[in-house]
Structure formats: structure tokens, C-alpha cells
Amino acid sequence: MIRPSLRSLGLTAFASILAMTTALGHVQVMAAPVEIKAAPVSELVKAVNIPYSAFTLKNGLRVIVHTDRKAPVVAVSVWYNVGSKHEPKGKTGFAHLFEHLMFNGSENASGDFFEPLQQVGATDFNGTTWFDRTNYFETVPTPALDVALFLESDRMGHLLGAVTQEKLDNQRGVVQNEKRQGDNQPYGLVEYAQLEGLLPEGHPYHHSTIGSMADLDSASLEDVKNWFRASYGPNNAVLVLAGDIDEATAKAKVEKWFGDIPKGAAVAPVKVDIPTLSARKDMVMKDRVAQTRLYRYWAVPGLDSADRIPLDMAAGVLGGLSSSRLDNILVRDEQLAVRVSAELQTFAQLSFFEISVDVKPGVDAEVVSKRLDAIVADYIAKGPTADEVARVATRHIASTINGLESVGGFSGKATQLAEGALYLNDPEAYKKELDAFATTSPAQVTRAMGKWLTRPVFAISVVPGPRDAYKEAGSAGGQRAGITSGPALYLDAAEADAIAAGAPLTAVDRSQLPPVGDITNIDFPAVETITLSNGVKVHFARRTAVPVVRLSLSFNAGHASDGKGRLGVHSLMLAAMDEGTKTLSDVEIAEAQERLGASITLSGSMDRTVVGLSALSANLDPSLDLLADIVKNPSFDEKAVTRVRNQRLAAIAQELTQPQAIASRTLSSAIFGVDHPYGRPSSGNGTADVVSTLSPADLSAFHDAWIRPDKLEIFVVGDTTLADIKAKLETRFGQWKAPATAAGQKSFTSAIPLATPRIILVNRPQSPQSVIYAGEVLKASGMDDLLTLTQANEVLGGSFLSRINMDLRETKGWSYGVRSAINRYENQVPFMVIAPVQADRTGDSITALRTQMAEFLGAKGVTPEELKLTINGSVRELAGSFETSEAVLGQIRSDALYKRPFDYIETVAGKLGGLDAKALDSSARNLIQPDKLVWVVVGDKEKVLPQLTGLGLPIEVVDAPK
Structure with missing residues (x-):
């Protein structure tokens, strides 16, 4: 996949922690704000440290090791000095295309790399390509480290024999659908115009990383093999191991697995100028x-x-x-x-x-x-x-x-070092x-x-306006500046063999994947519960890896609290809550968070409203003061509400131009009914006709009904103690009294419409891709034990290796990614399928999805191999799933919502170990009825409608909302 840059070292650490401004001193709280004396900036900067050791193999592979024993996991991150800026004329998109191929099996590890990684319980595993580099990363349980190193070394040094024309053709299709998926979004063509207009032709950064359709179409098998020979030598890579490992262990393992890989030719340096336009340049683009x-x-x-x-x-x-x-x-x-x-x-x-x-x-x-x-x-x-x-x-x-709380992933310590x-x-x-x-x-x-x-x-x-003509193919432009074709960029087979012949070999058995040692069950942090004076429950888990405290005020409200004909009041109220209190303006609130290094977020799911706080431990008191003021004393000023209402109306209008949002809105109302609390947009934005009429008084009344202590539960994870946080919360929230007005009540009495299988085609002209959503309401609630059903769904569509994703993406190449989901709403559970596909395969894709589901729920249930893969992955990934306080906080909140004990996650491994294929099949067959699915297709009617007429389902055609 292409991933936007992590602002390459732009994630920064301790600068100045400033004391609160006098404006914050006016916050209405039960106790005076605690004065925080700012530590000297120089001391704070020195306090940030990622200790590491480093060594280099004879073949040039640079290795960096960081030890962090807080969790039994190791992050493996391999960064290659090759990206789209290294691509020569006519080869745009090669770096990204090859990233995809690198996941499709190597000479000694046939099959998709996601399979063994899922088997061993890897988390945060992916690969990304950008202008400057390609990287591959995964975090694995410590006993599975050898498997990860085997895989990374095998694709670095033993790949070419596994790259076939079939794999190339398939991944070319996947990448082209990834391109269509991005291009299909509103403003999706701007990047191409930006690069074309800002940089001269031939500049290394002139073309997008995804490349052109024409260059992707023209890529030959020998082209991509030459790209590997020229780019993926160990001397052009950095390997970082971070986590539950030390230098001695790392040296032995890395030498074992990577020592036999021959040194490659160095990637030629790229000369990059910073161009200056001769004069201001203006361009107007039309788009939907x-x-x-x-x-x-x-x-x-x-x-x-x-x-x-x-x-x-x-x-x-x-x-x-x-x-x-x-x-x-x-x-x-x-x-x-x-x-x-x-x-x-x-x-x-x-x-x-x-x-x-x-x-x-x-x-x-x-x-x-x-x-x-x-x-x-x-x-x-x-x-x-x-x-x-x-x-x-x-x-x-x-x-x-x-970011530094994680050892790997997109922003952890391994990324900083690499x-x-x-x-x-x-x-x-x-x-x-x-x-x-x-x-x-x-x-x-x-x-x-x-x-x-x-x-x-x-x-x-x-x-x-109507989008300018969309071109699926086009010239890649001129020769890339600073890059030389021929031997400096590409090696032919003879040159590669010559390099390999001179490399020392290390005897290592690659006939099978290394065994995985015993992986211990998750040791979830202890959760302690206390009750404030007014009856509000507080649940606390201590985590001290970083000096941060995370807190969630969870109110029993959510998007479902919008009453009939009031869609959007909850969301607008949340948007306005931090736009001013009785003592602070919107600007003062924003500046206070910035000075404290705090982040206060207001969000809603279908069933809950959450006001979150992430605070530096040193500034916890004034951060809590600010949080309490926002929650208890919003002013809902007329001017601020008018501005926020206009922003929300604009957001709704934007939502109605996004194909996924259109599909989601259409499906929710179709399967739940427009009057049901769950039959509304999952974004919570509501409808323009309602939002345009909401007044400050409406928002204040809604706040009084729902944002109150008798609907509140508090969750805290981080670098503090129970006694300390209890005292702080008692001061800010323990004396909070509910208003005299009645508390809000959610109503789920609206009948869910009888399932009427059909296709709803939403006409969105000029769409290079169709977005398919399908769904039904299951006879289950979120309070039920859904563990078995979710494991069955992993096989069907819940993971990368699921049947429907492997079929439409990896086998057919019609989509960048397909999935199915069990949306665990508190009172009712919908089953959904989501499949963005190339427009000319819309009908075929629906046929394929219906066939896959019918077979899975019929004669071709869960196989022994699928059972082993799914259960092993779900059990083994527990070790790395709760490395961060944010993950712990999310689990605690889920446990409270679904009325589970707080040690629930420690029982999951045992529950999963007792499941068999029959149990998974029975759960899925009892609840999922594919013949009752409602299908929504958002696409170009002229291209799509002829493909749907022979599918045997009634078709409703509607225009895209405006």
C-alpha cells in the first residue's frame, strides 16, 4: 500500500512544557488549578532517549537494536533505500508494485506472507511505499521472532524464483484498483496536478508513487525482476529490531537469517533540485x-x-x-x-x-x-x-x-531509528x-x-462541477533527472549471479518455517474500580511506559440518542461543546490545550458519547480543569453555534459526494428503517434539513438531557495512581449534580423492516470504481457472546486472508480490498459486506460474493486449515494487542459496555482454544442469511446497470444525493 509520509522524523518529542495562562485560571472547578512549574527545555529534550546498539553484516545490512521489555513482543522493521523517486522513464509505479509482489511469497515461503504472519499472531504488519523508501514491518510475539526474520530475509535474498507472470498480473490489477479507489474520491485527482504543475518534467518527485496505468500495464516480468536485482540488496537496507530483545540475541539471529544474502549494487544517488516557478501559476479543476x-x-x-x-x-x-x-x-x-x-x-x-x-x-x-x-x-x-x-x-x-509507547507500527521507536x-x-x-x-x-x-x-x-x-475527463492511462513523462538507466540502475541476471558467487554463505535450513515457541497468555493490567461521591464509577489501569494519562468520560448517549426527526443534534452539540465555556472563548480553549500539550476530543459511536483526554502527566491537573469546564459549562454561544452549524452542513454536503459514505447512508436506512436509531448515518452528521434548524437552546437542552453525571462512566489508563486520580476526579466530577430536567431516553421500539433482498443502484457518474455495500440485521445484540461468530467472520471476510478478499483481490484482481464485518451495536447487530471494485466488474463481483457466501454457509464451511489459521492468529496476537494505553483503554470501555468482567481478555485464549469448525459453521449459519441481503451499489449507471440486470434481484435506481 501507499502510505503518506510520517513526516520523516517530523514526530517530535519533549520541547517546552509551559505553565497555564492566566486565561485558564478562570476555569470553573471545585478547586483552584494546580500551578505547574515548567521544567527547563534543555532538560526535557535530554530526557527523550531511545537507547540502541548497531552493527553491520559483511553484506552491508545495517542493523539497529533497541531493548524494551514492557511486552513480550519484538518489532521488525526493514527499510529499503528505494522509492518512486528512483524510477526511470516508463517505469512509474514500479516501487509500489514491487512492494505488493514482496508479500506474495518467496522461494522458500510459498504463498501469501500474511498467512504465516497471521499464524504467529503478528500485529501492526504491513508494507508501504513513498517517494524515498519502501518499508516492511511487523510486531510479533518474542517466540515467533525467527519466523519474521525468516520471511524478511527470504524475500530480501530468495525472491526471484517465486515471482511469476501470474503473480505480476494479479498484483498489477490490485494496484490499479488501489489507484482507482483513490482517484474515485472527491479531490482525488489533485495530487497528480500538484506534482505536474509544481515540479518540472524529469524531476525525481514529479510523478505520483502509484504511477500511471500505462506504465503498470507495460511492466514485464523481466522488468520487475531487474527492479529487485537493482534495489533490494542488503547493503541498501536498514533492519531495526525493537522490543523484547538484546544485542547479543539479535546478532546471532540476524547473522543466521540474513548472512547468506549477497551484497547487491548500491542504489545510485538521486540528484534533487528545489525548483522555483518563474511566475505564479493558477489552475482550476472541476470535480464532483x-x-x-x-x-x-x-x-x-x-x-x-x-x-x-x-x-x-x-x-x-x-x-x-x-x-x-x-x-x-x-x-x-x-x-x-x-x-x-x-x-x-x-x-x-x-x-x-x-x-x-x-x-x-x-x-x-x-x-x-x-x-x-x-x-x-x-x-x-x-x-x-x-x-x-x-x-x-x-x-x-x-x-x-x-508514538514512543509502541515499539513498531507506523510511528513507534523502530520508525524513529530507521x-x-x-x-x-x-x-x-x-x-x-x-x-x-x-x-x-x-x-x-x-x-x-x-x-x-x-x-x-x-x-x-x-x-x-462534472469532473474533467478521467484518464486511466497516460504517458509517464520524460527521463527522471539524476537517474541513469542501464547497469547503474538495473543488473542483468549474469551480473547478479556474479555478485552472488562472491558472497559468503551461511548454512541455514530454509526447508520449512522455524518453529514457534510457547506464547504465554496475555497479562492484561489489573483494573480497579471506585465510585465518586455522586455515584459515578471510575475504572483505572496503571501504565507507566510513557508519562501520559488517557481518560475517557463515557456517556450513555451516542448517535442513537438523536430522537426521531432530530438527526444530527447529538453530533452538532458535541462539535459546539469545546467552542466556548462560560469563562473561556473557543480560541482560549484551543490555546490552553496547545500550551499544555493536551488533547481533548469529543466523539460519538452509535451507543456512547465519549469526551477523551490525553494529557502529559506533568500537566494533568490543569488539563483536567480544562476538561471539566468544557464538559460541564459549555456556553453554546450564538455566534459559535452558527459557525459550527455551517461547518457541519458543509460536512454533510461533502459526505454526500463520497462514495463510501453514500453507500453507508443508503444501506443503514434500507436495513434498519429510517425511524430506527440505527437506521441513520454512522457518521452521526445527520441531515441538512434538521441541522440547519438547530439553535443554541436545542443544543443546551440536549446537553442537559444526555451529558450529565447519571449517564457517566469514567475510564483512566496511564502514568498515575488510583489514589491520585480518585482525588483529582472527585474534585472535578464527584460533586457534579444532574440537572432537574429529565434524563434522555433512547427508544428502540421502531420495527425493523422485513428483509427485502434487492439492489439499490445509486447513480454517481464518472466513477472509475463501484462501491458495493451489502447488509442485513442479525437476530443478535451486542450484549450476546459473539466470539464464535466473529471468528467465523474472520474466515469469510474479516481478515486479509478471508475468502472474499482473497477471491476478489488476490485471485481475480478486481479490488484493492474486500471485507465483511459484524457491527457490534449494543441493541442490534448488522452484518455488512464492503467491496470497492473496478466498474467493469461490478456485476461479476456481486456474483462472486454471493457464491462465496453461499458456499461458506452451505457445503463448504470452515476447513481445518482455516480454523487453525484463525484461532492461532487470534490467540497469539493477544500478546501484542495491548502494548499501548490507548488499546487498554478501548478494551476496558468495551468490557463495560458489553457487561463483561475486566479480565475478560485473559479468558479469550481458552475460549478460542475450545472452538472447532463445527462451532464456527453453526454460529454463522444460524445468524447470517445471505439470501436476505440488501445490496447497495454506488457507481456510474451507464457502466453498471447492464451488469446487474441478470443477477435475479430487483433493482432500484436512485440518483446520488445532493
Whole structure:
């Protein structure tokens, strides 16, 4: 898969922790805020450390080892110095295509790599490609480390014999469907225009990582094999092992598994210039979007430039903070826009400074465009304040601390070490970055902006209208600058054999996967429960890996609390809650969070409303003060509610342009009925006709009915003690009394309509892909024991290796990914199938899905192999599933919702071990009835309707909502 950059070392750690401002001192709480004395910035930066050791094999493989014993897991992360910037003319998309092929089996491990990884209980396993690199990663239980190293080494050194024309053709189809899936989204074609207009033809960053359809179509088997020979040598890779391992163990294992791989040719360095446009460039694109979106782009330096961090901070002040310049001016004050952002998208040798603004419906886009340019010009000329720079720096604290709680994945310690080693030849590059964030001054930010952002800008406006002609194939452009074709890039078979002949070999048995040692059951942290004076229950689990406390205030409300004809009141109330209290303005609330390094989130599921807090332990008291004020004292000011209502109306309009959202909305109402609490959009955004009428009084009344102590349960996980958190919560919430008004009540009396199997075709012209949703309401509730059913669904469609995904993605190549899901709502459980497919295979895909489900629920139930794979994976992954406090918090909340004991997860392995294929088959067959499914297809009627007429189901054709 393609994954946007993790802002390559842009996750930063301890900068300045600032004391609360005087504004926060006005928060209405039962006790005075605790004064936090800021520690010196220099000490905080020094406190961030990822100890490591490093060694290099004779074949050039660089290995980095970090020991972290908090969980019995090891993160394995392999980063290759090859990405789309290395692709020559006519080979765009090769790096990403080959990433897919690297999962399809090697010479000594035939079959999909996801199978053995799932068998051993791997978590966080994936592969990604971007301009500068390709990486593969997984976190495995410690006893399964040899399996992971076997797999990574086998595809590094023993792959070519397993790459076949059949696999190439299949994965080419998967990648092309991944491209269609991205292109099918609103604004989905902007990246192509950005790269084309900002960078000259032949520039290494000029083409998108996904590549062109034409180049993908033309890729031959020898082409991709040559790509491997030239790019995947051990001397072009960095391997990081982080977690339950030490250097001595790592050395022995890495030498064993990787020592026999011959050194390859070095990837040729790529020369990258930072281009400057000769003059401002403006471009207008049409797309099926709800609002005009304005973009501004500049090409600026990459990771190794001293200007990179000042530019990153400049973007944060301009449009990255909740209280950013653009938010305060365009969204809050002048209300010309409904959404703004600014960011520095950082790569190794080049970055993109990007601004985007969604114009408020009804406002002249040209007016907003001129105002945007004026704000940016004024900001560049005058620069940020010291307080703004400090808030941006502090915001990075939470990002890094939360990331460093994981050893692997997308943002853990392995990623920090690998990025520094690959891009800057320094695993500790993050420390230099921290110093820079802590010491960068407003003057440095201003100088960097003056140097780079006063150059001509590339401006794109995407306006509503029929999308410009979509091209599924096109020329890849000219020769890539700085890349030489021939031997410097590609090795022929003879050259590769010559290199291999000179390499020392290590005797290692690759005839079968290594055995997996005993994996102990999950040791879930103890959960303690206390009750506050007003009866509110508090559940606490102590975790001290990072100095963070996570807290959830869970109210028995959720989207289902919207009454009949009131769809959207819950969501709008949540959106307005943190937009002002009786003593703090919306800006003051945003700035207070930024100064504290705290994050307060307000969200809803179907059954619960959650106000979450992530706080640095050192700033827990004032963070709780702020949280309590937002929850108990929202002002619902007329001006703020008007602004938030307009933003929500814009979000609803945007939702109605997104194919997945259209399908979800259509299916929910079809299977539950429009009057049922679950027959509404799962986003919770509601409907425009209702939201447009909601007043501050409506939101205040809803708050009084649902956000109250008699509907509250509190969950806390993190770096504190029960006694300490009890005292803090008693002060803020223990004396909270419910209002005199009656508490809200949810009603589930609306009858669910009789299942009427049919196809609802939602016409969305110019769609290169069809989005298929199918569903039915099961005779089950979320309170039932659904463990057996969910395991059966893993086989059918719940995992990558499931039947329907392997059929439509891996066998047929018609989709980037297909799944089925058991949505565990509290009172009723729907079963759903989700399948985005290429438009010309819509009818065939529905036929294939119906066949797979009929066979699974009929004569071809769970096989012994599927049972072993599913049960082994579900049991063994427990060891790595609760590495973070966020995961622990989520499990505790689920246990409370479904009335399970808090040690439930420790009993799961035993329950799973007692299941057999008959049990899984029986559970699925008793509940899932595929002949009662309602099918929703969002696609181009002209392409799709002829494919549906022969499927034997009634067809309703409706226009896409507007």
C-alpha cells in the first residue's frame, strides 16, 4: 500500500512544557488549578532517549537494536533505500508494485506472507511505499521472532524464483484498483496536478508513487525482476529490531537469517533540485465536490536542510494548530471558510509546503482566495509570535510520547531509528530535531518563510462541477533527472549471479518455517474500580511506559440518542461543546490545550458519547480543569453555534459526494428503517434539513438531557495512581449534580423492516470504481457472546486472508480490498459486506460474493486449515494487542459496555482454544442469511446497470444525493 509520509522524523518529542495562562485560571472547578512549574527545555529534550546498539553484516545490512521489555513482543522493521523517486522513464509505479509482489511469497515461503504472519499472531504488519523508501514491518510475539526474520530475509535474498507472470498480473490489477479507489474520491485527482504543475518534467518527485496505468500495464516480468536485482540488496537496507530483545540475541539471529544474502549494487544517488516557478501559476479543476477548495503549494527543502524545521513550525502556526492564524481569521472571525489546514509534507530531499481552504458555501471563492493570499503575505512578512512557536513545539510532545509507547507500527521507536538511519545516516537524528524544535526562534521561522515562501506559488482551485475527463492511462513523462538507466540502475541476471558467487554463505535450513515457541497468555493490567461521591464509577489501569494519562468520560448517549426527526443534534452539540465555556472563548480553549500539550476530543459511536483526554502527566491537573469546564459549562454561544452549524452542513454536503459514505447512508436506512436509531448515518452528521434548524437552546437542552453525571462512566489508563486520580476526579466530577430536567431516553421500539433482498443502484457518474455495500440485521445484540461468530467472520471476510478478499483481490484482481464485518451495536447487530471494485466488474463481483457466501454457509464451511489459521492468529496476537494505553483503554470501555468482567481478555485464549469448525459453521449459519441481503451499489449507471440486470434481484435506481 501507499502510505503518506510520517513526516520523516517530523514526530517530535519533549520541547517546552509551559505553565497555564492566566486565561485558564478562570476555569470553573471545585478547586483552584494546580500551578505547574515548567521544567527547563534543555532538560526535557535530554530526557527523550531511545537507547540502541548497531552493527553491520559483511553484506552491508545495517542493523539497529533497541531493548524494551514492557511486552513480550519484538518489532521488525526493514527499510529499503528505494522509492518512486528512483524510477526511470516508463517505469512509474514500479516501487509500489514491487512492494505488493514482496508479500506474495518467496522461494522458500510459498504463498501469501500474511498467512504465516497471521499464524504467529503478528500485529501492526504491513508494507508501504513513498517517494524515498519502501518499508516492511511487523510486531510479533518474542517466540515467533525467527519466523519474521525468516520471511524478511527470504524475500530480501530468495525472491526471484517465486515471482511469476501470474503473480505480476494479479498484483498489477490490485494496484490499479488501489489507484482507482483513490482517484474515485472527491479531490482525488489533485495530487497528480500538484506534482505536474509544481515540479518540472524529469524531476525525481514529479510523478505520483502509484504511477500511471500505462506504465503498470507495460511492466514485464523481466522488468520487475531487474527492479529487485537493482534495489533490494542488503547493503541498501536498514533492519531495526525493537522490543523484547538484546544485542547479543539479535546478532546471532540476524547473522543466521540474513548472512547468506549477497551484497547487491548500491542504489545510485538521486540528484534533487528545489525548483522555483518563474511566475505564479493558477489552475482550476472541476470535480464532483460539495465545496470549492483552494490549494497553495511551494516546493521547499527536505530533511537535511536547516530551514526544514522552521518551515514545519511556520506551517503549524499558519494552519496546523487548532488556534492557527487561518482558523482564527477565515473560520472563526470572518467565517469565509469551513475548514483550513497548512502543513509541511517532508521527504528526504524535498518537501511541500501546502495550504488548503474549503470555501464556505455561498461565499465568493475569489474573495476568499484574495483574502487567503493577503493573510499569508502578512504572515510571511511579520512572522509568528513567541507564544505561537512555543505552542507548535509543545504540540509535538504528545505526538512523540504517544508514538514512543509502541515499539513498531507506523510511528513507534523502530520508525524513529530507521528513518534517521536511512535518510541521514544517524539513528539519533531525532535528538537533533528535538533540539531544533526546542530552540527555533520566531526570527528563524520568519527568515525561512522569507527565503522560500516569497517565491511564486502554485495555486489550484477545485470547483464543483462534472469532473474533467478521467484518464486511466497516460504517458509517464520524460527521463527522471539524476537517474541513469542501464547497469547503474538495473543488473542483468549474469551480473547478479556474479555478485552472488562472491558472497559468503551461511548454512541455514530454509526447508520449512522455524518453529514457534510457547506464547504465554496475555497479562492484561489489573483494573480497579471506585465510585465518586455522586455515584459515578471510575475504572483505572496503571501504565507507566510513557508519562501520559488517557481518560475517557463515557456517556450513555451516542448517535442513537438523536430522537426521531432530530438527526444530527447529538453530533452538532458535541462539535459546539469545546467552542466556548462560560469563562473561556473557543480560541482560549484551543490555546490552553496547545500550551499544555493536551488533547481533548469529543466523539460519538452509535451507543456512547465519549469526551477523551490525553494529557502529559506533568500537566494533568490543569488539563483536567480544562476538561471539566468544557464538559460541564459549555456556553453554546450564538455566534459559535452558527459557525459550527455551517461547518457541519458543509460536512454533510461533502459526505454526500463520497462514495463510501453514500453507500453507508443508503444501506443503514434500507436495513434498519429510517425511524430506527440505527437506521441513520454512522457518521452521526445527520441531515441538512434538521441541522440547519438547530439553535443554541436545542443544543443546551440536549446537553442537559444526555451529558450529565447519571449517564457517566469514567475510564483512566496511564502514568498515575488510583489514589491520585480518585482525588483529582472527585474534585472535578464527584460533586457534579444532574440537572432537574429529565434524563434522555433512547427508544428502540421502531420495527425493523422485513428483509427485502434487492439492489439499490445509486447513480454517481464518472466513477472509475463501484462501491458495493451489502447488509442485513442479525437476530443478535451486542450484549450476546459473539466470539464464535466473529471468528467465523474472520474466515469469510474479516481478515486479509478471508475468502472474499482473497477471491476478489488476490485471485481475480478486481479490488484493492474486500471485507465483511459484524457491527457490534449494543441493541442490534448488522452484518455488512464492503467491496470497492473496478466498474467493469461490478456485476461479476456481486456474483462472486454471493457464491462465496453461499458456499461458506452451505457445503463448504470452515476447513481445518482455516480454523487453525484463525484461532492461532487470534490467540497469539493477544500478546501484542495491548502494548499501548490507548488499546487498554478501548478494551476496558468495551468490557463495560458489553457487561463483561475486566479480565475478560485473559479468558479469550481458552475460549478460542475450545472452538472447532463445527462451532464456527453453526454460529454463522444460524445468524447470517445471505439470501436476505440488501445490496447497495454506488457507481456510474451507464457502466453498471447492464451488469446487474441478470443477477435475479430487483433493482432500484436512485440518483446520488445532493
